[in-house]
Amino acid sequence: MSPLSALLWLIAGGAAFAYWNAARAAAERAGTLGRNACKAAGVIWLDQSVHANGLRLSRGEDGWLGFERSFRFEYSYDGIDRHVGRLVLRKGKLVSFVGPVAPSVTPINPD
Incomplete structure (x- = not known):
């Protein structure tokens, strides 16, 4: 293996690790946001997890391109019904819920 091909493999491996690390961090952040929203609303967070269901390139407020990741989670009001919640993160910040x-x-004011 030549030094150039070894360097290319190293760069590709580093890029793959960076992508994986960012994806895990986003999933953990989405889980925290979903869990907190369910707790604040007084509903049951089902399955104790979020599921990634979308990834796209998006331009941030600073003008740079970055990934926008979509997640879904399920919750219930009484333990019998199931509802789907969705949230979108861009650079770790919640942009849609x-x-x-x-x-x-x-209160209703009778005027």
Whole structure:
């Protein structure tokens, strides 16, 4: 094996490791966000996991290209029904969320 091909293999391995590491960090962040949202809304977080279901290139607020990762998770209000929540992360920041929300009461002002 020539030094050039060894160097190319090393670069490819480093890039693969960086991609894998970023994907794991995003999945852990998505799990934390999903778990916290379910806890705040008072619902049951089912399966204790999130599932990656999308990856695309996206331009961030700083103008640089980066990955936008989509995840889904499931939750239940009573342990019988199942609902799907979705969240999207860009550079580790939450940019979209669809899922359980904390119940709130809006007072009605009779005017």
